[in-house]
Amino acid sequence: MSNVKSGFVMERRSLDLRFRSVRLSAREWLAPAYVRVRLSGADLAGFDSLGSDDHMRLFFPEGDAAPASVEEMRAWPSREYTPLAWGEDWLDVEFAVHGDDGPGARWAASAPLGSIVGVGGPRGSAVIVGDPGSWMLVGDETAIPAIRRFAAMIPAGVPARIVIEVATAADEVEIDAPVAVQWLHRGEAAAGSALIAFLEGLGEADAVGPDPFCFIAAEQQIVKPGRALLARWGVDVSQAVVKGYWKRGELEYHAPH
Structure with missing residues (x-):
């Protein structure tokens, strides 16, 4: 290992773990198997992601009813993704879509606009x-x-x-x-x-x-x-x-x- 002092460090930072209910508002195919979606909703107020490698969890319901509780949302099928960009009431996420993918990629590829989805986290970052x-x-x-x-x-x-x-x-x-x-x-x-x-x-x-x-x-x-x-x-x-x-x-x- 080099003995020269580095000019940067990786710091762990925590965030309050919050769960949000939002809806699919836009979809853009960037390549045949790669899609960007926009999630929108007032629940996204205060959303933040401090680290470029952050993970949040998306929860995908079987139907289109809003969850009655956080516990119900957390029981839905879920996958982890990196937040790409966000504002006060919107969040962009990108998905690699392949034939054998699970519920997340299938949802991103084919869910009707307006479909509900849950968002959990991020709960921590490496900055x-x-x-x-x-x-x-x-x-x-x-x-x-x-x-x-x-x-x-x-x-x-x-x-x-x-x-x-x-x-x-x-x-x-x-x-x-x-x-x-x-x-x-x-x-x-x-x-x-x-x-x-x-x-x-x-x-x-x-x-x-x-x-x-x-x-x-x-x-x-x-x-x-x-x-x-x-x-x-x-x-x-x-x-x-x-x-x-x-x-x-x-x-x-x-x-x-």
């Missing part, structure tokens, strides 16, 4: 305090919302690299970032395979820059090669986020916070 000397953002399509939020934090001129794996060129979406996004196409190969090969091919000389913040998130098998890269680059794990956002064959898997 970058200070200024990383460089940035390395790596993920699959499920990590695009977090990558969007991290990319918005990168100052112009600071060394950065953004690498995203999707199935094909048709699955690429626009990312507002100060550097060009490098897209990897896995084709018919297993999800994460292109990212794993990419990470395993990076050596010490490929470090993005000094004092990097590294974000690496995709299918669970990304964790081992991601942590191995941190070791090669001499990056302390406390200065990085490396996690499996989902796990092949486990629809109920939830990324660790």
